[in-house]
């Protein structure tokens with residue numbers, strides 16, 4: 001039996017965990033509703049407070065990106081190793097098995113494709129998110145883009161209102177324009193703007209000084225992987241981000257374009273949840289690949 005002190009310290013008993021008399025395991029979420037906390041708990045493992053999100057929403061602006069041509073063959077086999085799946089509604093309803101029982105982070109905006117300059121972006125109706133029983137909604141912010149900044153910030157603000165009404169957390173995705181500096185000053189500003197406008201999770205990029213970006217952001221930050229890197233470098237990116245305070249990854253191309261995506265997602269998960277070093281994780285990748 002747990003006594004009161006044990007419960008306050010959150011000690012483990014048998015197969016369960018004694019309820020902690022301290023703050024909720026997701027940063028900045030203490031004051032959210034039960035429903036929002038339940039959804040965040042599906043995304044962020046309560047043991048580690050971290051998550052491995054698998055991003056395969058690229059097609060909504062890029063079309064059939066390399067590695068995403070066949071969701072059934074290339075992405076479905078990865079799903080069991082992810083903590084959360086991030087995609088757009090068309091792929092969700094056509095290609096993600098409804099009995100997969102994984103939390104979904106639904107892309108909740110739509111706009112121009114890579115063939116057109118980024119010049120419009122609209123909010124999709126929240127009813128979709130409710131119909132699909134999603135655990136979070138993702139929306140892009142074009143911070144620093146004179147044509148798009150105000151519109152995308154307003155979209156996030158509106159989505160956060162709707163999310164709060166229905167207990168569905170919102171993830172702000174910080175886009176990087178061609179001419180923008182990829183440094184802690186920019187990502188720090190963009191992440192903080194997301195959180196100040198109501199985002200419950202921020203997705204951004206790793207950079208030098210990332211610990212300052214994390215410290216100044218009152219909600220968890222997950223990092224995008226960006227363009228495909230050699231596996232060891234991608235694992236190093238994950239390691240540095242986690243070491244500097246990221247609450248996980250929302251990674252796409254560095255997983256599904258890997259030589260062995262199933263091995264890669266497991267190696268990424270070992271860095272995120274088991275604190276594997278880069279060498280340990282790369283060794284795991286090679287072992288699984290073989």
Ligand code: 5RP
Pocket residue numbers: 055056057058140173175224225226227250251252253254
């Ligand atoms: C861009 C996104 C993409 O899902 C994300 O950036 C893709 O992840 P990766 O860079 O790891 O391929 O949210 O709007």
